Amino acid sequence: AEYLGAGFADLVNLFQPERILVGGWAGLQLGSRFLDTVKGYATEYALAYPAARVSIGMGRLGPDAVTVGAAILPLDDFFSRGGRRPGTEGEAVGEQPAWASNVRDRTAR
Template sequence: SGVGASLITDGSPDGATTGGAPLEWGHLTVQVRGRRCRCGALGCLEAYTGAESLLARWAERGGGGDSVAGDEEDALAALLAAAGDGDPIALDVLDETAEYLGAGLSDVINLFQPERILIGGWAGLMLGPHILPAVREHATRYSLRHPAARVTIDMGSLGPDAVTVGAATLPLAAFFTTGGRRTPPEPTTEAPGWQTSLQTRGGSAARRG
C-alpha cells in the first residue's frame, strides 16, 4: 500500500548482468509542509498516492463510510465503485491522486530519462485502469519536453505477485553470477615479467653464493 520504485538498467550494483536499484521514490517531497507521511516527514509522495493515504483523504471529505475502516483492498474497491457511479468526492480524490502521481513520475523522468515506466503492486494495478490516462497527461505536463517524449508509461504485466516473483529470482541471479559456487573463485593474476625475472635472478645468486 506504500509507494516504491526500482530502477532497472543494463547492470546492477551487485555486478549481475541485470538488476534493479531500489529507490525511496515514495518519500520524495511533493508538497512543502504537506500531509504527514507515515515515515514522519511532511509532504511525501506516498502521503498523497499510497493506498492508505488515498483512503484517508476519501474519509476526511466524507466519503466511504464504514468501508474505509475495513480491509484496504476492499475499501479501495469501494472507492473505485463510487467513482464509477459518479460520486464527486471519490472522483475528486482520484483526480488529485493522478496529478500527484504524474508529478512524482515527472521527477523520475527528468532525473533518469527512462525509456519505460511500469506501474504495478496490488494498489497500482487496481487504480491504473481508472487513472492511467490522467497520470500520463500530468507526467508529460510536469516533465521536460525531451525526456517526456521518449518515455512510455504502462501497467506492469506480472500481476500482484510481482514482488514475490522478483524476490525468488535473487538467489537464482546469485547462483548464475557465482557459477554455482558458494563463494566466488579468487581471480588469478599473473605476475608481471619484471617481477618474475628478479625472482629468478635472486634465486640464481643465492645458489651461487
C-alpha cells in the first residue's frame, strides 16, 4: 500500500489529475480494504496543493477496464481527425486537424 501510494503521489505531483481510479486486476486485488491506506500514503508523499485537489477511488469496470480502454482507441483516432474518416474527399493524406497546428504553434514559442 505504501509503494502504491508513493507512486500515486508521483503521478499527482507530475500531472495534477482530478481523479485517479484503480481498476482492472489491481483494483480487484486491492479492493476497498487497502484503498484508505493507499490514499493516506499518497496524501502524505504528494505536495499539499495538488494532493488536496485529487480524489482516489475504485474503478467500476472491474476486469474489463483494459478491454474498454482498447475499444476506445478507434474513437480517439476518429475524433483526432476531426470526425472525418480516412481518405474522405477534401482530406489530404497526412492532413492534421486545425487544432493540431494551433498546439504546434503554441509549443514552438
